[in-house]
Amino acid sequence: MPACHARQITVSAADRHRLETLARSHAAGYQQVIRARIVRDAARGHSNAAIARRHQVTVDTVRRWRGRYADEGMAGLTDRPRSGRPPRLTPVQIAEVKALACQLPAETGTPLSKWNCPDLAREVAARGIAETISPATIRRILAADTIKPWRHQSWIFIRDPDFATRATRVLNLYQRVFDGRPLGDDEYVISADEKTSIQARCRCHPTLPPGTGRAMRVNHEYDRGGALAYLAAYDVHRAHVIGLCHDTTGITPFTDLVDEVMTREPYASARRVFWIVDNGSSHRGQTAIDRLRRRYPNAVMIHTPVHASWLNQIEIYFSIVQRKVVTPNDFTSLDQVQYRLAAFEQRYNATARPFRWKFTPTDLTDLLARIERHERKDPHPEQHADCQHQPAAHAQAA
Template identity: 65%
Template sequence: MTGSQRRELNRLLRAGRTEQRLVLRATIVLWAADRCPSAAIARALRVSVETVRKWRGRWNAAPGVASLGDAKRSGRPPKFTPVQVTRVKAMACTPPKECGVPLARWSCPELARHAVTDGICASISQATIRRWLSQDALKPWQHQSWIFISDPNFAAKANRVLDLYARVWDGEPLGEHDYVISSDEKTSIQARCRCHPTLPPGRSRTMRVNHTYKRRGALAYLAAYDVHRANVFGRCEDTTGIVPFARLVEQVMTQAPYASAERVFWIVDNGSSHRGQAAIDRLAEQFPNAIMVHTPVHASWLNQVEIFFSIVQRKIVSPNDFTDTDEVAARLAAFETHYNRAAQPFKWKFTTADLADLLARLDRHERDHDRPDKTTAQARAA
C-alpha cells in the first residue's frame, strides 16, 4: 500500500458522512496492510473470515478506493419492454378524445387504466406511469392558455410603447418636461361582508376568513401611473366608461407638473372607455398637450399599470372583507398615499430588441408548424 492510498483510506475513516460499509472495508484493508491475520481482523470487526478475505483479494487485484465499492449487479429483469414504455408516452401526448376516452386531460390513473384496456400491457401501476413520464418531463394533466397575435400592427404599436418606457418618441429622446402615464381600469371590485369576523393570525395559525359573505355592491378603480416618477393617481367610480375615464384624465392633467408639461403620453389598452381614433381626438381636444398611445390588441401586459393593479389585488382586495363600497374606496385612497411615499419605478426589462426576438421566434415556430418535415409527413401517412 502506498502512502497516498493509506492517506485516502484514513480520510474516509475520519469523514463523518462515509457509508459504514465503506468504513468497514477500508478498516479491513488498513489492518491487512499492517500484516494482521485475517482471523484476527474478523474477530475484531465481528465479521466472517470470508468477508475479510474477499476485500483483501479485491484490494490486491486492483489497489485503490474504487475496489472497495459494490460490484455492478444486473438487477431485476425489466417487466416492461421499451416498446411498451414508448407506447404509453405516445398515448400521454395524444388528446384523450382521440383515444376514445371522454376526458379533457390525462391523469396517471387514467393512463394506467387505458394502457390495460388498449392491450399495451396486462397490468401497470400509476406510479410506474408517473416515473416514465417524469423521464421526459411529460405532464399531460397540466395545461396552459395562449392566444394568437391578431393585431396587424402589433410590432409597430408595441415598439412605440416600449420606446416610451425607454424615454424615446419617434426616434428622439423625451425632454425634461415630457411625461409618460400608464392608465387602465380595474373593474368590479366587490365589497364582500363576511358573515363572521376575520380572525387575525396567531401562533401556528394563519389568518382565517369566513367563507360565507354578503355582497354589499361593487365599484371600479381607475388609476393612472407615472411610469418614470412612480406616482399613482386613482379614483373610484360606480362603473367604467368614457365619462369616468375623462374625469381621471382631468384629475391628473389639472395638477402640476402635467398641467404645464410639454407632452403627456397616455398609454392605454383597447377598452371601450378609450378605444380607437375617437378617443385620441377626445383627449387631444380636452388637453392639447396629451397624446394617447394604444397598446396592441390583447397586449395589456405591455401596460405597466397592470403591475400596480396586481399589487392592489394582493395587498388590498384579497382577502376581500369590506362592509360596503365606501370602505373599499377609503382603503384604496389610503393605499395610494402609502404607496406613493416609497414607490420606485418598476424595473421594466422587456425592450424592443426582446420584442424583435420574440416575434422572430414566433414566426419560425409558425413556419415549422405549417410545413412539417418529410419524415413526419411519411409517418402520419403510414
C-alpha cells in the same frame, strides 16, 4: 496476530461543515444522517465500539463507513451502484407511454380534457401497451422528459394587423424612446386602465387572524355591499400611482382620472405626457385620442394592440392590489374599500421602484419570428377555420 487499529480520520473545514449539516438534518435520508454522524464522531477521536453503541449500529458498519470516508471523502458516503431489478418496460413501451401523454385525450376518443397519471395508467393497460402499470411508474416515465399533461397554459390569436407596430411603440416608450428619439426630462409616460367590479363582501362571521398551526380563516358566507371601479394611472419611470374610485367605468370616469393627473405637477407643465391605454370602450380609437388632445394639448394617447393588455404596466400594479388589498375580500362597505385603496396608494408610492420590465422590442421581434415559423409548420390550419376571427399569427400572452 497484530491488533486492528481504526483508520485515522482527517476532516477538512468544508467537509466538517457538510457533515455537521447532514448530521443534524431532518430532511435527509436516515442512512445518510447515520453515516455523517459516524464520520463526525470518528473525526473527534471516538473508537469504533463507542460510535457503534452511541448510534446503535454494528462495529462492522462503523468500520465500513469510516474506511470509505478515509479513502474517498464525502463521495464514499453514498451507496455503490447496484444492478437493481431488471426493467419491466421496454424502451418501445416507454416511448409509446410518452407519445400517448403528448396526445389530447379527445384525439384518442377518451372523454377527458387532459391526462393525469391514473388515467394514463388505465389507458395504457386498455390499449395493451403494457399488461399493468402503476400511476407512480407513469409519473417517473414522464418526469424523465418533464412532460406534465395535467397542466395547461392559455394563449390567444393576434387579431391586430398592426400588432408589431403598436407593440414596438409601447415598448420603446418604456425605454424612453418615441419615434426614434429619446424622451426629454420634461416628458413622462403614464400607464392607465380600470379595475372593474371590486366588491364589498361583508362576511357573516368575523375573519380570524392566523395562529399557531392555523392559517387565516375567512367565512364563506357574505352579504353583498355593492361594487365599484378603481381607475389608476401609473408613472412608468417614476413609479408613482394616482387613482380614484367611481361607481362604474366609462368616458366620464376616465376623463376624471385624466384631470386628476394632468392638473398636477410635473404633468401640467410637461412638454408631453404619453398615456398608454388598452382598447377599452372608455378610451378606444381615434375619437379618444382626439378627445384627450383637445382637453390637454400636451397629452398623447398610445393604444396597446388588441388583446395585448399584458403590455400595459398598470396591469402589474392591479395584480399587486388584487393580492395585497382585495384578497381575501372582507369589507363592511364600499367606503372601506375606497379608504383601503387610497391608503395603499400612499403606502405604495412611499417605497415603490419602477418595474424591471424585461420584454424589449428585440424580444418582440424574436417572438413574432417564432410565431411565423410555427405557422409555417402548422399541418392543420383548417382546424381554426370555424373561428370568428381568422388571425395571421398567434402569441402566448404570458
